[in-house]
Amino acid sequence: MTTLPPPAAELSADEARRVALRAQGFLGAPDRRGGVRGVLRHLGAVQLDTISVLARSHELIPYARLGAVGRGAVEDAYWTEGHAFEYWSHAACVLPVEEWPHFAFRRRAYRDRPQWHHDLPDDAYETVLKQLRDEGPLTATELGGAKNGGEWWDWSASKIAVERALMVGEVVCTERRGWKRVYDLAERAIPAVLREEEPTDAECLRRLVRQAGQSLGVGTRADIADYHRLKGEQFDAVVADSGLVPVTVEGWAKPAWADPAALATAPKGRHRTTLLSPFDSLIWERARTERIFGFTHRLEAYVPKPKRVHGYFAMPLLSGGRLLGRVDPAREGRTLVARQVSLDTAKAVEPMARALREAAEWVGCDTVRVERVDRPELAGPLVAALG
Numbered sequence: 001m002t003t004l005p006p007p008a009a010e011l012s013a014d015e016a017r018r019v020a021l022r023a024q025g026f027l028g029a030p031d032r033r034g035g036v037r038g039v040l041r042h043l044g045a046v047q048l049d050t051i052s053v054l055a056r057s058h059e060l061i062p063y064a065r066l067g068a069v070g071r072g073a074v075e076d077a078y079w080t081e082g083h084a085f086e087y088w089s090h091a092a093c094v095l096p097v098e099e100w101p102h103f104a105f106r107r108r109a110y111r112d113r114p115q116w117h118h119d120l121p122d123d124a125y126e127t128v129l130k131q132l133r134d135e136g137p138l139t140a141t142e143l144g145g146a147k148n149g150g151e152w153w154d155w156s157a158s159k160i161a162v163e164r165a166l167m168v169g170e171v172v173c174t175e176r177r178g179w180k181r182v183y184d185l186a187e188r189a190i191p192a193v194l195r196e197e198e199p200t201d202a203e204c205l206r207r208l209v210r211q212a213g214q215s216l217g218v219g220t221r222a223d224i225a226d227y228h229r230l231k232g233e234q235f236d237a238v239v240a241d242s243g244l245v246p247v248t249v250e251g252w253a254k255p256a257w258a259d260p261a262a263l264a265t266a267p268k269g270r271h272r273t274t275l276l277s278p279f280d281s282l283i284w285e286r287a288r289t290e291r292i293f294g295f296t297h298r299l300e301a302y303v304p305k306p307k308r309v310h311g312y313f314a315m316p317l318l319s320g321g322r323l324l325g326r327v328d329p330a331r332e333g334r335t336l337v338a339r340q341v342s343l344d345t346a347k348a349v350e351p352m353a354r355a356l357r358e359a360a361e362w363v364g365c366d367t368v369r370v371e372r373v374d375r376p377e378l379a380g381p382l383v384a385a386l387g
Helices: 013-023 035-043 057-066 071-079 097-111 124-135 157-168 201-216 221-227 232-241 260-264 286-293 346-362 376-386
Strands: 009-011 084-088 092-096 171-177 180-185 218-220 245-249 256-258 315-319 322-332 335-343 367-370
Touching: 009 013, 009 256, 013 201, 013 218, 013 260, 013 286, 035 057, 035 071, 035 092, 057 071, 071 171, 084 097, 092 097, 097 157, 097 201, 124 157, 124 171, 124 180, 157 171, 157 180, 201 218, 201 221, 201 232, 218 221, 221 232, 221 256, 221 286, 245 260, 256 260, 286 322, 315 346, 322 346, 335 346, 335 376, 346 367, 346 376, 367 376
Parallel strands: 009 245, 335 367
Antiparallel strands: 084 092, 084 171, 171 180, 218 256, 245 256, 315 322, 322 335
């Protein structure tokens, strides 16, 4: 069993919550000069997902921190001028291009993989690389088709080949076009100075653990390891040299680590009032969200409809540094529909109304219609506040 050094600080539950909010960009004035790219660099990873209700998750993340940044500007910030690439981090994520060297450990692990789930014809891999070299950047469709025409997992040989090349680092996803990955050769898409870096596994893990700790502010072993989907033993091997310091947090049953810079000054400033994507890194880990906010949240998109409690894509409401409720949104023309609103207290009515109005305006809707409120006595006040 690893012997832990004495804690550098003792945090109350409220202090830990505020540290986490500031680290994630929700406490204090937002960095508008840094914009979307600043948010990406600060978080280290922005998760992608196919679901688009209000907007796609990678659009919602900067919106929640910066306010109504243009949706086209979000895409441009990620995908133009080689500022970012897509790879496997917490899940499929947009990553700052400067983090390319630090995923070398994962690319090497894929290269050393003894077997793959799909068989590949002998010449398919080289054919895809040649096609990208001659014609790229290209989507899987442009490479010859993504599927064989069967079930959704029935990938074509070219799709299997290019995804394998992506995993091992010969190919890079440089953008999403119509939600399709656009592939290019790493030698063309990644600056040479970054490609030439080849840090050891320990150096990669040390960097990612430190970066995750900085982006979370404070977290347990599971919190920090899960940020980039590292194994617990990988965290254990490098945390002592990561620059993070052990702390104790009131009410947390397990040891925690914090970014020393997060402990240097008291977190204070303006709190955002906004709706959060379920894939936002502030809340993407359910146990952490419950521990910090006392708020249980589960994405129900994959839950059978009769068993859903809060709705298909329920978005938590952040206000005053607390999670006060959630709403399951939809869009009908120029109307934002609040299909189901869940409010913890009457004090959540005005923040929910404000968040819904702002979100509606951001996505080009003129009105907000409320269909159902879990506490019927709050339906009238919410509609009035929206008016």
